[in-house]
Amino acid sequence: MKTLRLAIVAPCYNEEDMLPLSAPRLVALMKQLMSDGKIAQDSFLLFVNDGSRDRTWEIIEQLHASEPICRGLDLSRNVGHQNAIMAGMEAAIEGPEGADGVITIDVDLQDPLECIPVMIDDYYEGYDVVYGVRSSRESDSFLKRFTAESFYKLQAALGLKTIYNHADFRFMTRRVIGELSKYEERNLYLRGIIPMIGFPSTTVEEVRAEREAGTTKYTLRKMLRLAFDGISSFSITPIYMILGLGWIFILIALGMAVYVIVSLVKGSVAQGWASLMLSIWLVGGIVMISIGLVGLYVGKVYMETKHRPRYHIKKRLG
Ligand code: UDP
Ligand code: MG
Numbered sequence: 001m002k003t004l005r006l007a008i009v010a011p012c013y014n015e016e017d018m019l020p021l022s023a024p025r026l027v028a029l030m031k032q033l034m035s036d037g038k039i040a041q042d043s044f045l046l047f048v049n050d051g052s053r054d055r056t057w058e059i060i061e062q063l064h065a066s067e068p069i070c071r072g073l074d075l076s077r078n079v080g081h082q083n084a085i086m087a088g089m090e091a092a093i094e095g096p097e098g099a100d101g102v103i104t105i106d107v108d109l110q111d112p113l114e115c116i117p118v119m120i121d122d123y124y125e126g127y128d129v130v131y132g133v134r135s136s137r138e139s140d141s142f143l144k145r146f147t148a149e150s151f152y153k154l155q156a157a158l159g160l161k162t163i164y165n166h167a168d169f170r171f172m173t174r175r176v177i178g179e180l181s182k183y184e185e186r187n188l189y190l191r192g193i194i195p196m197i198g199f200p201s202t203t204v205e206e207v208r209a210e211r212e213a214g215t216t217k218y219t220l221r222k223m224l225r226l227a228f229d230g231i232s233s234f235s236i237t238p239i240y241m242i243l244g245l246g247w248i249f250i251l252i253a254l255g256m257a258v259y260v261i262v263s264l265v266k267g268s269v270a271q272g273w274a275s276l277m278l279s280i281w282l283v284g285g286i287v288m289i290s291i292g293l294v295g296l297y298v299g300k301v302y303m304e305t306k307h308r309p310r311y312h313i314k315k316r317l318g
Contacts, residue, residue: 026113060072
């Protein structure tokens, strides 16, 4: 088997604190892998600058100048983690000189580098996808761990085929990335799509480390967005839940009808104002929730039909 031409893609958003620490480690690892003959000499690192407002891009430029195996991709604005990864992977495999396989890793290196040689071994064994799976999240705060794990469980309950506790630390061959590019959706949720592609895959257990510098770039807002994209892009279960709720309310309304008829027969009609008002509000609320939910899906359809480009590349190094 031909030696693997590997690209390691790392998305960076305001990572001026972390990048100077992680880049040398990634470079050292690449050189080690090259001298071990595990990867080809023209393998490279690709740092994707996701519209940072700090010195991240300047640092990437300096890295490229001093270490030719460091390449850079500068996106015109912040498009979010998922789209930044996609931009990096597509750029990495482009052209005849493109990579045979790509490993995506967050630049904070919370996912251990020791897993990378294992992923490469799995590639030589014939796997197209190797998922990094977090076996321990002890270093994460209780809140982060709780929200992340509940999210994975909720996804499973809603029928999404995802890999439990796998984030975006993974190896993929060129052909899988080629297939992935055929998914034109804008609400990109890689963890949901990749298992659907279905090439030979395996997992590598990892222990997630603490972030050494800088703070998390996943604000609560970004996290909620990812969670909503993850669920609404792959599952219509929430719509069925609303339907179920609708049926329950129809049953309640039937009960109310019986009550009203009985009151009429008894001749005590003028009352009932309270129960009427109550049901108007309740039904109104339910209708509004339903319309809102349908609206969210319609909004997604609207966005998808635009077929907008996911990102714009401003500059390329190497
Ligand atoms: N990131 C990005 N764009 C964003 C937010 C984050 O490219 O809009 C990158 C960030 O630089 C990091 C990775 O995505 O390399 C994961 O972010 P972070 O480590 O802050 O998330 P956490 O590990 O806390 O979930
Ligand atoms: Mg992180």
